[in-house]
Every structure is written in C-alpha cells, then in structure tokens.
Amino acid sequence: MHSWMMARRGLNQRDLRAMHSMLSAVFFSYAFFLCCFARDTITYPSGSIGNDGQETLVSAGQRFELGFFTPGEITDFRSYLGIWYYKSNRRIYVWVANRNRPLLDAGASFAITEDGNLQISHRNGTSYWSTGLGPTSNPAYREAKLLDSGNLVFGDSNNTLLTTILWESFAHPTDTFLSGMKMSENLKLISWENTADPKEGKFSFQLDEGGTRFVIFNDYTVHWVNGESSDFFSSERMPGGMTNFLFNTTGSVPHPRSSYKTLSSSDYNNTRIRLDVEGELQYWNFEVYTDWSLRWLAPRDKCSVSNACGNFGSCNLYNMLACRCLPGFKPASLENWRNGDFSGGCRSSAVCGKNDTFLRLKMMRVGKQDYKFEVESETKCREECLNNCPCHAYSFVKGEVNKQWDRQPSINMCLIWKDFLMDLQEEYSYGGPDLFVRAAIADTELKAKSCEPCGINMIPYPLSTGSDCGDPMYSIFHCNTSTGKLSFNTQNGTYNVTTIDQDTFAIQDKDVDHCNSSTGGQLPEFNLSFPFKINACYPVVGNFGSNISSQGLVEIVIGWEPPPEPFCTSSADCEDWPNSTCKNVTGNGKMRCHCNSNFRWDGTALSCVQALYGQSGGFSRKNKPVSLIVGVTIASVIVLSSIFLYTCILMRKKAKRRESQQNTERNAALMYGTEKRAWRFWREDKALDLMDETLHESCNTNEFLRCLNAALLCVQDDPADRPTMSNVVVMLSSEAANLPVPKEPAFFIRRGSSGTASTSSKQERGLSSTAFSSSKQETSIDTEVASDEGG
Structure with a gap:
C-alpha cells in the first residue's frame, strides 16, 4: 500500500531523498538562528552576561551592542560594562555603567537580581553598579532590553501586556548624547x-x-x-x-x-x-x-575658551605664548603667568581719574558690553566713559555699521564696559569696531621719541616705525594702522611681530631647520644687520586649535644693541633725557642729546647716569686706569686680607697651640660671617649697602657693582670658576665685558688634632693651601657665625 501511495503521488525514491535533504537544511538553519543569533534582552532568573567577554546583547536592528570591555590602551585588567556601535571599524563607546568603579578580575556578571534591580555584581557578593530601584516581590516580571537607539531600558510588565519603564540609560548618560535623549537642566x-x-x-x-x-x-x-x-x-x-x-x-x-x-x-x-x-x-x-x-x-581653539587669558588679558592664536596683557597692564600673578596659568588675568594702576588715557585697539574680540546707548559722536562716548567710574573701555559704532545686521533706523551707538574686559582676542577674524581701553598715563607714558602704540603693541624706544619717532638706525618696523599688526622688515622678508617688550621682540618663521639644541638656537641663514641680533629660537607648539596648524613654525627672539644718544633739533627734544643738552660734538652736522659734565650716556638704561670720573659724555679713556686700580684694589684687599689673617693665626699657633685653636675658630667665624653678609646683600640686590656712605655721591654705582662682582668671583669654591688676574683686568677695564654671575662662596677651616709637631706641620701646610678650596670635610661654624650672619 505504501508503494501504491507513492505511485499515486508520482513520487519515486530519488524524490524522497531530495525532499529529506531539503528539510534537513531548513531545520539546521532554523536551529542555528535560534542558538547563535545574539539576543537583546535580559530576563530573570536566567540571561545574565559574564565579564569573560563571551556574550553580549545586540539590538534588534544590529545598531548597538552591550557587553563588558577593556579600553584598548591599558595594559592591566580593568573591565567595564558599556554600549558601543555594533561592528564599527573602531569601537565608539556611547555609555558606560560602572565608569567610576572598574572590575579588576573575572567572575562578575550583569543580571537582574532577586530584589528586582539590574546590577553588576561579583561572585563574592560585591556590587559594582545597580539601577538602585526599590525592591519588588516579582522580579520575574522585569526585563532589560537594548534598543536600536542605543538606549538600555529596564521595565516591569507586571503580568500585563503593557510594560512600565522603570529606568533607562538615556536618563543617565556618560559623555555622549544620542538621538532620543532630551536636554534638560537635570541632564549632564x-x-x-x-x-x-x-x-x-x-x-x-x-x-x-x-x-x-x-x-x-x-x-x-x-x-x-x-x-x-x-x-x-x-x-x-x-x-x-x-x-x-x-x-x-x-x-x-x-x-x-x-x-x-x-x-x-x-x-x-x-x-x-x-x-x-x-x-x-x-x-x-x-x-x-x-x-x-x-x-x-x-x-575651537585656545582663544575660544571662556576668558582664556583672564581679565584684561589678550589671546592671540598665532603667538607661541597665547596670552599677554594689554598695554599699561601687568600680570596679576607673574609667577602663575610664567607657569602658563593665565586665569588670574592682568591688572592696571589706573585710578579712574581725569588723567587717564585710552588705547586704541583694532580687530579685537571682546565679551559682551555692560550697557549701550545712542550717542551723537565718538567724543560724547569718550567723555561718558572718562567721566564715569568705573568705565574700563568704550567703543563707538557708526550708524551705517548697523546695516549689516539689518537694523533700522541707522543710529550711532556707544558701547560701555564698566566691570572687566573679558574674552579679549587679537587679530579676530570677524573684525569689529575699534576698542578704546582705559589706562593710566603713567603706565603708558613713553619717551618723546617713542612711537605710538601699534594695536596692542607698545613700541619701546629706540625701535621705530617711522621717521618722526624712535631712532633711524632701528627703523625697520611697520605698523598696519587698519589691523594693528606690527611687522619686522629684513632682507629675508617681512615677519609678523608676535610679542615685544623693553629688551626683545619675537617673530615667527616657517620651515627653519636650524632651530634646535644642537645649534644653540642660532640660525645661520637668518641674517640680521647691526644693531639687531638673534637671541634664541623655539619651535611653536601647544597654543593652536584644531583649525590652525603650527607644524614647521618657529618663534625667533631678537634683541638689539643699546642706542647712542637720541637725535634732537632743539633743547625741547632732550626734556625726556635729564642732564643732557642738544648739541653737535662730532662735527657731522647731526645733533644729539649729549650728557652734561659728570654724566655719561647709558644706552641700556636710556638715560644720562652720573659719572665718577671724566668729562661730559662719559668716562675718558685716560681715566680708565683709575677705575681699574680701584677695582683691583678692592678685589686684592679681600683676598690678601684673608691670607694675612690666616698667616697671623698660624704664627700664633706656633707659640700657643691651645690658644690658637680658639682664636682660629673665632676669627674664621668672623670672616665667614662677613663674607656671608656680603653674599647675602648681593643675592638680595642690596649690594649698594656695602658702599661707604661718604662715597654715595661721588662713586659710580655701576663701577662699584662691577668691582664687587669681580671680587666675589675671586673667592669662588670651584677654582675653575675663579678668574685669572688678566681676566680681572678685562672685567674692570671694559664696560662691554659680560661678567659671569657669581655663585655662593665657600670658605672654611679644617680642624687638626693637637698631636705631634709633625702632625701640626702638615696641618699648617694644608691650612694655608686650602683656605679657599672645597672639601667634604667642612668644619661647622659655631653660634658666633649664626649671630653674625643674622646681623
């Protein structure tokens, strides 16, 4: 009958074998789908996920994945439960549960607990993270599901078709905001x-x-x-x-x-x-x-940070040091400023008085004004700020400027900043009207021949941006009055000046390969003519945002030689240089402010300083031996008196060894204390206190300090640091000589035993030869030294 039935259906043995193979393939595929396709739900009591990395949850549309992970850049075992984009080229994490409490080993799981919470717990019973909900008597009704939005939702069906959401990851984000979240005051x-x-x-x-x-x-x-x-x-x-x-x-x-x-x-x-x-x-x-x-x-960059340089501090993206104070202002904390902390900003000595002035700054970004009003002219706006305290800055905006904001009718506006100037930025790409910043005249007062400020840059004398200011020898600067940018013109090209002060200025260049430690910061190809010289150069790094590249940029610090006496046409031009007179002493037809009798020109101090010897205009070369004698005498007295003192001590030892032991210590303490006092005055910039009061009016302070510097070098601890007598002559005879900075002198006496005569003889020879040498066997100085040093 079975054969009959097959015949009736037109089936043969071959057809049955084909049908069997097809059914087997379908069954296998269905079984694989049930067993291997990732799930998206956790239920109670089964369905936990271990932190062994073997299993994860994947959302239904395969957009997000949840599981335990270890950040790829760490070497120790730290695992976290997180959510990331499924099968992304690199893992992009969007949520982390136990971000502040990582798992340090395997043996933890993510599951629904008996009290009905979703929890990360270790097998030892420690909880590392939990939803923190109240307990329930029916945890079986609760389930957690990862949605295609990236939201992990935890709900309770309560044996009904409607599930109540009890907790969701979207309400507790980490560092990422996804579609479906909604920003509120409670979301962070x-x-x-x-x-x-x-x-x-x-x-x-x-x-x-x-x-x-x-x-x-x-x-x-x-x-x-x-x-x-x-x-x-x-x-x-x-x-x-x-x-x-x-x-x-x-x-x-x-x-x-x-x-x-x-x-x-x-x-x-x-x-x-x-x-x-x-x-x-x-x-x-x-x-x-x-x-x-x-x-x-x-x-977008350093300057976009809120008040990046503090109050009255200006930010510039193109400078190696991003922040600097406005002209007439100084860092509130110089130490913090040098350490890169600009949050304290800058301060001014302005007292908000009638004698204040205004600095005109161009292309400046600034924070929101405190108030604004309609005004007839810029003069009225300026008077409003000048006559009201406090008013730190103003800006006058002509009516036609308002047209770009489609404001009608067109009116003149006066903007006033009465509290602090914040969020200042130079070379602001969006431009804007000029900003007039209030400053004390005393803080911005310049020499008669000084140039007007160029934007935020104060131009110190003798640098010059034109024929009517500065010194012609230094006239290779250009000020763009429309942008406030200062440029330095050389035979190599024109460079933007990034910073400028009383001693140096800095420019930037590209693709300079010689700015490194092996060349000592020197740039052989970057030729500068006298009086300018390169001091150093540094790679520019660290102050640029993502939209500005600093690759290949170096900042070159340039200094200049001190200038000669200022040019003049009349005595009025010399009023800013006291003790000088406008005259021509070289016969070349050029008038200069030459120093009067008993004064000499100091190009570094830009003033006529009092001279101890010589005629007007400074020291005469024929009088140099006199200063040399004075300097050498001072140095020699210090050294020879020390030797003489110790010679006396040794002679006394031959007569009364026991008494000499006490005298040695007493005299050593006396000399040690004197030397320490001299060093302390030098270190604390009080060296002039060592000068005899009768010499204060007649002695040249620069010469005195030079002689004292040389004397301290003569008693240095390391013999390599002590100059030869020929070097001392050069130090004291040449004003151009750069003297090394002395280190703290080391002076001590070795104590010997009161043994035999041979031992004493060795001690005496050692004492005379090592009175000014360094040794590890230093003798401590008793309380007389401490009291003398304290005096």
Whole structure:
C-alpha cells in the first residue's frame, strides 16, 4: 500500500531523498538562528552576561551592542560594562555603567537580581553598579532590553501586556548624547578622565540654571558658553540643527555636500554629540561612504575658551605664548603667568581719574558690553566713559555699521564696559569696531621719541616705525594702522611681530631647520644687520586649535644693541633725557642729546647716569686706569686680607697651640660671617649697602657693582670658576665685558688634632693651601657665625 501511495503521488525514491535533504537544511538553519543569533534582552532568573567577554546583547536592528570591555590602551585588567556601535571599524563607546568603579578580575556578571534591580555584581557578593530601584516581590516580571537607539531600558510588565519603564540609560548618560535623549537642566554629559579611562573627568556639559544657555564647565569654572556675544562682537554659536537635536526637535544639520540639510527626527539616528577629554564639545554625523565626520566643535581653539587669558588679558592664536596683557597692564600673578596659568588675568594702576588715557585697539574680540546707548559722536562716548567710574573701555559704532545686521533706523551707538574686559582676542577674524581701553598715563607714558602704540603693541624706544619717532638706525618696523599688526622688515622678508617688550621682540618663521639644541638656537641663514641680533629660537607648539596648524613654525627672539644718544633739533627734544643738552660734538652736522659734565650716556638704561670720573659724555679713556686700580684694589684687599689673617693665626699657633685653636675658630667665624653678609646683600640686590656712605655721591654705582662682582668671583669654591688676574683686568677695564654671575662662596677651616709637631706641620701646610678650596670635610661654624650672619 505504501508503494501504491507513492505511485499515486508520482513520487519515486530519488524524490524522497531530495525532499529529506531539503528539510534537513531548513531545520539546521532554523536551529542555528535560534542558538547563535545574539539576543537583546535580559530576563530573570536566567540571561545574565559574564565579564569573560563571551556574550553580549545586540539590538534588534544590529545598531548597538552591550557587553563588558577593556579600553584598548591599558595594559592591566580593568573591565567595564558599556554600549558601543555594533561592528564599527573602531569601537565608539556611547555609555558606560560602572565608569567610576572598574572590575579588576573575572567572575562578575550583569543580571537582574532577586530584589528586582539590574546590577553588576561579583561572585563574592560585591556590587559594582545597580539601577538602585526599590525592591519588588516579582522580579520575574522585569526585563532589560537594548534598543536600536542605543538606549538600555529596564521595565516591569507586571503580568500585563503593557510594560512600565522603570529606568533607562538615556536618563543617565556618560559623555555622549544620542538621538532620543532630551536636554534638560537635570541632564549632564561628563567627559572621560582620559582616552583610556572612562572615569568621570573634569569637564561637564549642561544647561545653565536658567535653562537658556549651554555651558561647558572645567570643574567649577566656566570653560565655554554657547552664544556669548554682543551686537558687534560675536562668538561661535551652535548650529541650529545641533540645538534642535539637543532639544529633541526636527530641524537642520550640516551636510557634507551642502551647507545645511533639513532632516526629520529619525535622521538624527546618524548623529551624536560627545564631550571630549579636553573639554571639546564635538558634533558628529555618519555618512555611509565617509564614516563618521566631525561637523562642528567648540571651543575651537585656545582663544575660544571662556576668558582664556583672564581679565584684561589678550589671546592671540598665532603667538607661541597665547596670552599677554594689554598695554599699561601687568600680570596679576607673574609667577602663575610664567607657569602658563593665565586665569588670574592682568591688572592696571589706573585710578579712574581725569588723567587717564585710552588705547586704541583694532580687530579685537571682546565679551559682551555692560550697557549701550545712542550717542551723537565718538567724543560724547569718550567723555561718558572718562567721566564715569568705573568705565574700563568704550567703543563707538557708526550708524551705517548697523546695516549689516539689518537694523533700522541707522543710529550711532556707544558701547560701555564698566566691570572687566573679558574674552579679549587679537587679530579676530570677524573684525569689529575699534576698542578704546582705559589706562593710566603713567603706565603708558613713553619717551618723546617713542612711537605710538601699534594695536596692542607698545613700541619701546629706540625701535621705530617711522621717521618722526624712535631712532633711524632701528627703523625697520611697520605698523598696519587698519589691523594693528606690527611687522619686522629684513632682507629675508617681512615677519609678523608676535610679542615685544623693553629688551626683545619675537617673530615667527616657517620651515627653519636650524632651530634646535644642537645649534644653540642660532640660525645661520637668518641674517640680521647691526644693531639687531638673534637671541634664541623655539619651535611653536601647544597654543593652536584644531583649525590652525603650527607644524614647521618657529618663534625667533631678537634683541638689539643699546642706542647712542637720541637725535634732537632743539633743547625741547632732550626734556625726556635729564642732564643732557642738544648739541653737535662730532662735527657731522647731526645733533644729539649729549650728557652734561659728570654724566655719561647709558644706552641700556636710556638715560644720562652720573659719572665718577671724566668729562661730559662719559668716562675718558685716560681715566680708565683709575677705575681699574680701584677695582683691583678692592678685589686684592679681600683676598690678601684673608691670607694675612690666616698667616697671623698660624704664627700664633706656633707659640700657643691651645690658644690658637680658639682664636682660629673665632676669627674664621668672623670672616665667614662677613663674607656671608656680603653674599647675602648681593643675592638680595642690596649690594649698594656695602658702599661707604661718604662715597654715595661721588662713586659710580655701576663701577662699584662691577668691582664687587669681580671680587666675589675671586673667592669662588670651584677654582675653575675663579678668574685669572688678566681676566680681572678685562672685567674692570671694559664696560662691554659680560661678567659671569657669581655663585655662593665657600670658605672654611679644617680642624687638626693637637698631636705631634709633625702632625701640626702638615696641618699648617694644608691650612694655608686650602683656605679657599672645597672639601667634604667642612668644619661647622659655631653660634658666633649664626649671630653674625643674622646681623
């Protein structure tokens, strides 16, 4: 009958074998799908995930994956539970559960516990993370599910078809904002500690207390604020589409092939916002063919950081040292400033008086003004600021400027800053009206021949930007009055001056290969003519943002030789140089402010200083031997008196050994204390206190300090640091000679035993030959030294 049935159906043995093979393949495929396809749900009591890395949850649409991971850059075993994009080229983590408490070994699991919480717990019973919900009597109704949005939701069905969401990861983000989240005053992004540690870092992104502005905090300090601007000075604002994304609304986002593209809420699935470990807020968009693209970020650079250089400090992206104080202002803390901490800003001695002046700064970005009003002219605006305390700066904006903001009717506006000047930036790319900053005349007062400030740059004498200021020998600078930029012109080209002070200025150059330690900072090809000279050069690193490259840039520090007496046409030109008279003493027809009798010109101090010897104009060469004799005498007295003193001590020892032992220590203490007192005065810049009062009026201080410097060098601890007598002659006879800086002298006496005569003889010879030498066997000085040094 079986054969009959097969015949009736037209089936043969071959057909049966084919049908059997097909059914087997279908069954195997179904079994593989059930057993090997990743799940997206955790239930109670089964379904836990261990931290051995063997199993993960994958969302239904295979967009996100949840599991334990170890950051790739660390070498020790630290594992975290996190969510990342599924099968991305490199793992992009969007959420971490136990970010502040990593697992240090295997043996932990992620599961629903008996009290109904979702928890990471170790087999020893320690909990590393939990949803923190109240206990339930029916944990079997609870389940956790990873959605395609990247949201891990934990709910309770309570034996009904409707599941109640009890907890979700979107309400507890780490450093990433995803589509489906909604920014509120309670939501905060917190950066990772570093790229290898998801622990909470120091930067956070959130809404301010009023819920109107987005703010990035660096600990408790404002790091960046979205939309901080005034009517005429604007900062980088968030794109409109990014704001819509944060508030979970539809709108426009940047598109790589056009300026903007209107997207629906579902299209935001390819968008994310991340707070970087450096406090950078990044706006990413995914494209199928280009992977993830960074579309916007803030702050964009060092100068975009909120008040990057502190109050009255100006930021410049193109300088090696990004911050500097406005003209007439000084760092509030010089030590912090030198260490790269500019948060304290700058201060001025301005007392808000009638004698204050205003510095005109161009192309400056500045924080929002305190108030503004309509005004007839710039004069009225200036008077308003000058007559009201406090008013630190003003800006006059002509009416026609308002047209670019489509403001009608066109009116003149006066902007006033009465508190502090914040968020200052030089060479601001968006431009803006001139900013007039109030400063004390005493802080900005220059010599009669000094040039007007060029933007934020004060031009010290003798440097010159024109024929009517400075000294013609130093006239290779150019000031762009429209931008306030200062340039240095050489035979190699024109270079932007980044910083300038009373002694040096700095320029930048590209592709200079000789600025390194092997050349001592010298640039052979960078030729400079007298009086300019290269002091040093440094690679430019560390102060640029992501949109500015510093590769190949070096900063060259340039100094100059001291100038001769200033040029003059009348005695009025010499009023800023006291004790000088306008005359021609060389017969070349050029008039200069020559120093009067008993004064000489000091090019470093830019003044006529009192001379001890010689005629007007300075020291006469025929009188140099006199100063030499004085200097050598002082040095010789110090050395010879020491030798004489110890000779006396040794002679006394031959007569009364026991008494000489006491005298030796007493006299050593006396000389040691005198030398220490001299060194202390030198170190504390009180060396002139060593000068006899009767010499104060007649003795030249520079000569006295030079002689004292040479004397201290003669009693240095290391013989290699002591000059020869020929070197001493050069030191004291040449004003151009650069004297080394002395180290602290070392003077001591070796104590010998009161033994035999032969031992005493050896001691005496050792004492006379090592009175000024270094030794590890130093004798401690008793309380007489301490009391003398304290005096």
